[in-house]
Structure formats: structure tokens, C-alpha cells
Amino acid sequence: MSTVAKTPHEIQPVRAFDVQKVRRDFPILHQKVHGKPLVYLDNAATTQKPLPVIEAIEHYYRHDNSNIHRGVHTLSERATEHYENVREAARKFLNAASTKEVIFVRGTTEAINLVAQSYGRKNVGSGDEVVITAMEHHSNIVPWQLLCEEKGAKLRVAPINDRGELLLEEFEKLLNPKTKIVAIAHLSNALGTINPVREMIRMAHAHNIPVLVDGAQAAPRLQVDVQALDCDFYALSSHKLYGPTGIGILYGKTKLLEAMPPWQGGGDMIASVTFEKTVYNRLPYKFEAGTPNIADTIGLGAAIEYLNHLGLDEIERHEADLLAYATKSVESIPGVRVVGTAREKAGVLSFVMDEIHPHDIGTILDSEGIAIRTGHHCAQPVMQRFNIPATARASFGLYNTREEIDTLVAGIHKVQEVMG
Amino acid sequence: MSEQLRELYQEVILEHSKKPRNFRVLETANHQAEGYNPLCGDHFTIYLDVKDGAISDIGFQGSGCAISKASASMMTQMLKGRTTQEAEDTFTKFHDLVTGHAGGDGQDLGKLAVFAGVSEFPLRVKCATLAWHALRAALRGEQQAISTE
Numbered sequence: 001m002s003t004v005a006k007t008p009h010e011i012q013p014v015r016a017f018d019v020q021k022v023r024r025d026f027p028i029l030h031q032k033v034h035g036k037p038l039v040y041l042d043n044a045a046t047t048q049k050p051l052p053v054i055e056a057i058e059h060y061y062r063h064d065n066s067n068i069h070r071g072v073h074t075l076s077e078r079a080t081e082h083y084e085n086v087r088e089a090a091r092k093f094l095n096a097a098s099t100k101e102v103i104f105v106r107g108t109t110e111a112i113n114l115v116a117q118s119y120g121r122k123n124v125g126s127g128d129e130v131v132i133t134a135m136e137h138h139s140n141i142v143p144w145q146l147l148c149e150e151k152g153a154k155l156r157v158a159p160i161n162d163r164g165e166l167l168l169e170e171f172e173k174l175l176n177p178k179t180k181i182v183a184i185a186h187l188s189n190a191l192g193t194i195n196p197v198r199e200m201i202r203m204a205h206a207h208n209i210p211v212l213v214d215g216a217q218a219a220p221r222l223q224v225d226v227q228a229l230d231c232d233f234y235a236l237s238s239h240k241l242y243g244p245t246g247i248g249i250l251y252g253k254t255k256l257l258e259a260m261p262p263w264q265g266g267g268d269m270i271a272s273v274t275f276e277k278t279v280y281n282r283l284p285y286k287f288e289a290g291t292p293n294i295a296d297t298i299g300l301g302a303a304i305e306y307l308n309h310l311g312l313d314e315i316e317r318h319e320a321d322l323l324a325y326a327t328k329s330v331e332s333i334p335g336v337r338v339v340g341t342a343r344e345k346a347g348v349l350s351f352v353m354d355e356i357h358p359h360d361i362g363t364i365l366d367s368e369g370i371a372i373r374t375g376h377h378c379a380q381p382v383m384q385r386f387n388i389p390a391t392a393r394a395s396f397g398l399y400n401t402r403e404e405i406d407t408l409v410a411g412i413h414k415v416q417e418v419m420g
Numbered sequence: 421m422s423e424q425l426r427e428l429y430q431e432v433i434l435e436h437s438k439k440p441r442n443f444r445v446l447e448t449a450n451h452q453a454e455g456y457n458p459l460c461g462d463h464f465t466i467y468l469d470v471k472d473g474a475i476s477d478i479g480f481q482g483s484g485c486a487i488s489k490a491s492a493s494m495m496t497q498m499l500k501g502r503t504t505q506e507a508e509d510t511f512t513k514f515h516d517l518v519t520g521h522a523g524g525d526g527q528d529l530g531k532l533a534v535f536a537g538v539s540e541f542p543l544r545v546k547c548a549t550l551a552w553h554a555l556r557a558a559l560r561g562e563q564q565a566i567s568t569e
Contacts, residue, residue: 034422355438357485359460360429363541367425375460389461389483418429419486 036369191340427537
């Protein structure tokens with residue numbers, strides 16, 4: 001270890017962020033599981049929802065429910081206004097140049113599929129290449145595999161080192177005139193690695209290659225500025241951002257989106273339809289066919305407002321403290337090994353235990369009220385890279401505390417005791 | 421420790437998971453099949469040497485959690501020398517036991533009754549039955565890897 005050894009308690013806690021006050025906003029946290037207070041450490045899978053989100057959805061259904069962009073009646077106008085206000089809030093949240101660049105989709109997976117099927121099918125041909133990294137989630141692998149299979153293109157994978165860091169030079173070597181798009185995770189869900197996306201985008205742009213960034217894990221943990229990154233596409237999910245499931249965002253640069261064909265056909269995405277010819281609607285509606293998920297979009301708006309209110313920088317600092325504390329604490333347990341030790345990390349602590357399968361760890365921790373994820377985390381190639389079948393993964397959210405990490409550590413000792 | 425957890429991780433189960441029996445590739449195998457749980461990555465191959473309608477030898481290879489490994493190990497112990505029909509019947513009884521179905525009290529399952537505790541952990545039923553599904557596929561000569569999903 002190159003870092004100066006500190007015991008966990010010597011790391012200074014963040015004082016500005018009142019986590020106990022924040023916890024009161026999340027009703028679900030205040031329950032017992034198997035008779036023990038719930039310790040929810042599965043935030044990379046999905047986050048819990050604060051009261052303002054729950055109440056915004058309920059308020060919408062109680063008072064404003066109506067279809068949008070259609071009726072001239074009051075409820076429709078109100079629903080449309082709320083819906084479009086969220087687009088503006090999302091634009092600000094990502095610092096996009098225009099609301100035209102903010103497309104509502106079901107989630108990160110759908111956002112990536114949209115780009116693969118629309119941009120990809122138009123621009124990737126036989127013999128071309130798509131570049132991803134070795135730490136991608138299945139949702140940033142499979143859509144590109146489908147595309148490559150259809151087009152006779154090749155999927156190329158930038159390797160990572162034993163710490164779980166991308167080999168930037170190897171990545172750069174993969175870029176060539178045949179490369180038509182690069183798709184990379186901002187933050188790895190299985191390892192917690194923060195990729196140097198800005199540098200990667202600069203490298204790709206030097207070859208005129210557009211870059212999609214999978215921001216599912218980064219959006220709730222890091223401040224994202226799509227213009228500063230200069231990414232061409234950015235995908236994220238509301239449910240990992242303390243918002244509801246079933247809604248997400250695809251950011252895309254106007255110029256690219258305008259040149260892309262629609263992905264799905266239906267209502268809302270058209271300007272006019274005859275049997276001879278359909279004229280597509282302008283951005284962003286061209287990519288929003290059918291009645292959208294209005295209620296959850298409004299829930300997402302409440303989540304963004306909530307995060308703005310707390311301050312993304314405060315959240316980032318609080319979670320950095322938790323990760324540092326958890327890493328020190330878990331690493332110091334004999335027989336436990338952390339998987340993913342990148343120098344730039346956030347939010348995620350994957351570990352394995354000698355002779356004990358992650359599945360057994362998960363069951364025993366659950367009996368202590370601790371929720372973690374066990375398995376391959378939809379990143380089987382990452383598991384293969386580290387030659388392990390699975391890991392146990394604790395992932396942190398803005399409402400987690402050092403005391404909960406102490407409970408996790410006690411739980412891990414319990415696992416060792418039970419499994420002998 | 422909770423009573424349920426103690427029931428699940430009984431001494432005999434832990435012992436088998438650490439020192440699995442018949443944990444080997446069977447050179448004489450004339451039936452074999454793979455079992456795979458894509459959710460957790462557990463993966464086993466079952467090898468059978470079937471002669472005159474009976475399992476004359478049995479082995480397994482692979483990796484998985486304590487429950488899946490112990491279940492595979494104890495299954496091989498239990499079924500060596502049994503007829504294929506007895507193996508099929510044992511599959512059904514074992515399945516009833518771990519899913520908590522009526523009549524599944526494990527009375528005639530011998531040592532396998534220690535898996536009764538699994539029924540309190542619905543998410544772990546697939547662990548306990550993975551090797552058994554592979555066994556059945558091997559008996560029936562199914563070629564494709566058996567998936568729990």
C-alpha cells in the first residue's frame with residue numbers, strides 16, 4: 001500500500017453534511033429486517049426514495065394526471081408543464097446546452113440501446129469497430145454486440161489492470177479510422193473505478209469518433225457536466241439517482257441527434273402523418289414515441305431538486321468519506337480481499353472472502369439486517385478478468401453512516417464465525 | 421445466530437462444502453451434464469457411469485456457494501449404487517423438501533434431510549437444487565447446459 005496507514009477512526013468525518021437529518025427523509029430506512037435495523041448498502045443496484053419523490057408522484061396522480069402535449073384542457077396543460085419543467089431541471093443538472101438534448105427514456109439500458117440502434121445502425125457498417133472497456137456493465141456490452149452481429153462489425157475491448165484501472169494507452173491504440181463509436185462507463189458498477197472519461201473523450205475526438213458515456217453509477221455520485229466532458233451521449237437512470245424506476249435520460253448533442261433516424265415510431269414523435277409520408281417531430285420529441293412515463297418523470301424532477309438542495313458536492317464528499325472508512329475497515333479483516341482498488345474510486349466496495357462464496361456472505365449478512373449485492377453484478381467479463389465467480393458488493397448512498405459500516409464489519413466477522 | 425441460519429448452515433453442510441466427496445471428473449462417465457445459475461455464477465458438471473439401469477459411479481466438478489456444493493457432494497454420496505429410477509424419485513423428494521412442499525419432510529432422504537432449512541430461504545432453493553437439475557439432465561441425456569433461469 002502506498003498510502004499512509006491510518007486506522008479508520010483517524011479519517012476525519014465530514015461535518016457539514018447532516019446525515020441523520022437526511023435519513024429522516026427516507027421512510028424505508030426506518031424498519032427492521034430479521035429483527036435488526038435495516039442497513040441498506042445496495043445503492044449501486046438501486047437507491048431508496050426520499051419523501052419529496054414519493055409525494056410528487058402521489059400528488060401528480062391525485063391532482064394533475066393527464067396526457068401531455070395533447071389536450072387543451074387545464075389538467076393536460078398542467079401535466080405538460082410539470083413534465084417539461086423536469087426536462088429543464090435535467091438540462092441544468094447535466095449542464096446540457098439545450099432541453100432539445102434531453103431525451104426521456106426508460107433508463108440507462110434503453111438509452112444505450114437507442115444510440116446503438118439509431119446512431120449505430122446508421123453509422124456502423126461491415127468491418128467497422130466499436131470500442132468499449134473491460135469493465136462495462138452488460139447493458140453497455142450487449143447492445144453493441146447485437147449491432148456488431150447485425151452489421152458484421154467488430155467489438156473491441158480496452159483492457160484494465162489488476163487494480164481495475166483502464167489502461168489508457170491500450171485504449172488509445174484501439175482507436176483507428178474503422179472505429180465508429182466508443183462506449184464507456186463513467187464509474188464501474190462492479191469495481192467502483194472512475195474512468196478518466198474526459199481524457200478518453202479527447203482521445204476519441206482526435207480521431208473524430210463520438211463517445212457515449214454510461215453514467216448510471218456516476219450521475220448520483222459525481223457532478224456531471226456534459227459540456228465540460230464534451231461527451232456526445234450520456235446515459236443515466238432515475239432509480240439510481242433517488243428517483244423512481246422506469247425513467248432515465250439520454251443526453252445527446254443536438255447535431256448528432258438531428259442526424260439520427262427515429263428509433264421507435266408512434267404518437268408524440270411525429271409532426272404529421274399520412275399513409276404516404278410521416279414528418280418527424282423536432283427534438284427531443286422525435287425520440288419519445290408514445291405516451292411517456294409522466295408520473296415517474298415528475299418523480300425524477302423531485303429527486304433532482306432534492307439532490308440540488310443537498311448539494312452534489314456535499315454528497316460526493318460524504319460518500320468519499322464512507323468509502324475511505326469502509327475500505328480501511330474491511331481491508332483490515334483477515335481473510336477478506338477488496339476487488340477493485342483503483343486510485344480514483346467512488347461509491348462501491350467489492351470484496352471476496354477466503355473459502356466463502358459471496359452468496360453465503362449475502363445470506364448471513366441479510367440475517368443481520370444488512371443488504372448488499374452478491375453475484376457478478378451484470379459484469380461477468382469483469383469477474384472473468386479477476387478470475388472469480390462473483391463478489392460481495394457494498395455500495396453507498398447519501399444516507400449511509402459510519403455506524404452502518406461498523407455493522408457491516410461486525411456482519412463480516414459473523415460470516416466467518418458461521419462458516420467456520 | 422438466528423435459528424433459521426443455524427438450520428441452513430448445519431455442520432454437515434459446511435463440512436461437505438469444504439471437503440466435497442466424489443469431487444472429480446469421472447473418466448468412465450457415459451452420461452454428463454452441466455448446471456449453471458447465471459444469477460450467481462454457480463456452475464457444476466455431473467458425471468455418471470450408468471450400468472444396467474443403475475448409477476455405478478458418480479462424480480462432479482465446478483464451483484459454487486456452500487449450499488450448492490454441499491448439496492452436490494451429498495447427492496453423489498446418496499446416489500452411488502442406486503437405480504436411475506431411484507435417482508429420479510430422490511430428485512422429486514429432495515425438491516419437495518427444499519421448497520417446503522407438503523409431504524416433503526425428508527423422512528426417507530436420510531442425511532439429505534439436513535437441507536430442510538433451505539425452505540426458509542426461497543432465494544437459496546436454486547443453490548440447493550442446481551446439481552440435482554444437472555443430474556436429471558444427465559440421466560435423461562440432455563446435451564445443453566441446464567440453467568436455473
